[in-house]
Structure formats: C-alpha cells, structure tokens
Amino acid sequence: IIGLSKLGCSTSYIGKIADDEEGDLLEYNLMINDVYLTNLIYAESGNSGKVLGFVSDAGDRALYVDPGVNDEITIDEINPLNVNACKILHYTSFVGDSFNAQKELLKTLSDKSVLSFDPGMLYVKKGVEELKEILERTDILIINEGELKILFEDYYKEKLGLSDDKELSFRDLAVNVRNDGIGTVVVKRGSLGAYAINKKDEEVKIPAFECDAVDTTAAGDSFNAGFLYSYLKGYDLAKSCTIANWVASKSVQAIGISGLPTLDELEEFIESL
Known part of the structure; x- marks a missing residue:
C-alpha cells in the first residue's frame, strides 16, 4: 500500500489497530506516506499486531508475527461503499479470523472492482x-514460484488425471490457473525474475535486475506495488513485469521500506526503457 502511495496512487488500508504504542506507530506510518485512513478500524481493547523480523548478512529474512486485533476483523466493520469505490482491491493473508471477513466481503464487491490476490504461504497451506x-x-493472481507449486501442483495432478511422478512446471501451473478463469497470473521467481500470462494470450519471462540486496523483507510486496501501478496505467505484461522487478530491486537495497522508489524515480526509469 505504501509502495503504491509513493508512486502517486490514491490508496487506503483495511486493517485493525488497538489504542497502544504499536497502533500509533502503524497509523503514523500510513499517514506520513499519504495512505488514507478512512478504512482503518480501531479496536476498543486488545493489542495491535507486531512483527519481529530478522535479516541475515545476505539480505534474507525471517518474520515472527503476532497479529493482535488485526486478525479479529468482522464484515460489519468494513464499509462496502468505500471498498466498491476502489479500482483494485488487493488481498493478502491474515493469520486467523479475518480470513472469513475477506470471504464475506466478496459478496458485496462490485463487478467493476478488480481483485488482486497474493496468498502468501499462510493461505497457500489452506x-x-x-x-x-x-x-x-480473483482477476490478478500474484504468487511466488514455490507457493504456486505447493498450492496447485497436487490439485492439477488430480484434476488432470496425472501420475504422482509427473512434474508440472511453473508455466504448466500458471497456464492451467489462467485457463480456469483467473485473467492474469504473475509468478515471482526471485533472482530469476518474473513470468506472467493473461487471458489476452500475452506471455512473458522478464529477468530480474542485478543488485546488492540488503533486506528482502518487502521484496514481494514491492513487486506487487510496481505491477499494480502498471496495471492501472494499462501497460502490457512485459512492461508491467519489468517495472515490478525494478521496484522490487530498489526496495531490497535498503532496510525495510526506505528503498521504495518515488514516482519521479519511476518515471525517470520508464523513460529509459
């Protein structure tokens, strides 16, 4: 959300915080990055979510999550008028009960709103x-290669009547997911770049940008921001994935979200393409 906001997009965040120091910090970070707070939910009790992150010398990370009240969102706390005013609604994973609110919200979501979905490992395991x-x-599925295989490989082996020893490539899986109705499937492949296919029969493999990674914590979400920005601009798949890879490469060269590029920086990069 902050990545898209820094790229000049009008954004808002559906989440829940408590009246505590962590909640104040979360609210402050959204506010100073120009994310609208109209959909932020304030709990009367409990604690705000916390994430304890560890980053290795190579830039790899491990996260330990206490979701707090953010996993207690109910459908009646979400304003459907605000949601249906958006061009893109982006779903990612919750640890607990807020998953049910996500499913309930789909019943009120306008057909005009695009649903983007990055399930993450928490939802892949479901x-x-x-x-x-x-x-x-889902209109746009953005998922990393490992999660794609975990979520869909056994599913399609059974659906297609394939033997257990038959391996399905990431492309095989993405094509099947696209054929089953998801308009755009984007596979994040880390240092190998990105693959994408859509219902217009665009199909691309875009290499990653070489860079010195300091912190990969926000790499996936930064990629999402770059891709969704490009989708809103109407760019083709190749350009969209190139921009997404570039935004991610800028993000990982600094700690946390401090490396996220600005709109001016992105426009300068686009001019160089």
Whole structure:
C-alpha cells in the first residue's frame, strides 16, 4: 500500500489497530506516506499486531508475527461503499479470523472492482478448496514460484488425471490457473525474475535486475506495488513485469521500506526503457 502511495496512487488500508504504542506507530506510518485512513478500524481493547523480523548478512529474512486485533476483523466493520469505490482491491493473508471477513466481503464487491490476490504461504497451506471463493473472484493472481507449486501442483495432478511422478512446471501451473478463469497470473521467481500470462494470450519471462540486496523483507510486496501501478496505467505484461522487478530491486537495497522508489524515480526509469 505504501509502495503504491509513493508512486502517486490514491490508496487506503483495511486493517485493525488497538489504542497502544504499536497502533500509533502503524497509523503514523500510513499517514506520513499519504495512505488514507478512512478504512482503518480501531479496536476498543486488545493489542495491535507486531512483527519481529530478522535479516541475515545476505539480505534474507525471517518474520515472527503476532497479529493482535488485526486478525479479529468482522464484515460489519468494513464499509462496502468505500471498498466498491476502489479500482483494485488487493488481498493478502491474515493469520486467523479475518480470513472469513475477506470471504464475506466478496459478496458485496462490485463487478467493476478488480481483485488482486497474493496468498502468501499462510493461505497457500489452506489449499485450493478453502481458497476457492477468493480464487473464483480473483482477476490478478500474484504468487511466488514455490507457493504456486505447493498450492496447485497436487490439485492439477488430480484434476488432470496425472501420475504422482509427473512434474508440472511453473508455466504448466500458471497456464492451467489462467485457463480456469483467473485473467492474469504473475509468478515471482526471485533472482530469476518474473513470468506472467493473461487471458489476452500475452506471455512473458522478464529477468530480474542485478543488485546488492540488503533486506528482502518487502521484496514481494514491492513487486506487487510496481505491477499494480502498471496495471492501472494499462501497460502490457512485459512492461508491467519489468517495472515490478525494478521496484522490487530498489526496495531490497535498503532496510525495510526506505528503498521504495518515488514516482519521479519511476518515471525517470520508464523513460529509459
């Protein structure tokens, strides 16, 4: 959300905080990055979510999450008028009960709103059947290669009547997911770049940008920001994935979100393409 805001997009965040120091910090960070707070939910009790992150010398990271009240969102706390005013609604994973609110919200979501979905490992472990309601409404699936295989490989082996020893490539899986109704499938492949395919039969493999990674914590979300910005601009898949890779490469060269590029920096990069 902050990545998109820094690129000049009008953004808002659906989340829940408590009246504590962590909640104040979360609210402050959203505010100073020009994210609208109209959809932020304030809990009367409990604690705000916290993430404890560890980053290795190589830039790899491990996260330990206490979601706090952010995992207690109910559908009646979300304003559907605000949600249906958006061009893109982006879903990512919750640890607990807020998953049910996400599914309930789909019932009120306008057909004019695009649903983008990055399930993350928390949701991938739920399996296709539990995610079925979200997947059936998803217009853009953005997922990393490992998660794609975990979520869909056994599912499509069974659906297609394939033997257990038959391996499906990331492309095989992405094509099947696209054919089953998701308009755009984007596979994040880390240092190998990105692959994407859509219902217009655009299909691209875009290499990553070489850089010295300091912190990969925000790499995936930064990629998402670059891709969704490009989608809003109407760029083709090749340009969209190139921009997404570039935004991610800038992000990982600094700690946290401090490396996220500005709109001016992005426009300068686009001019160089």
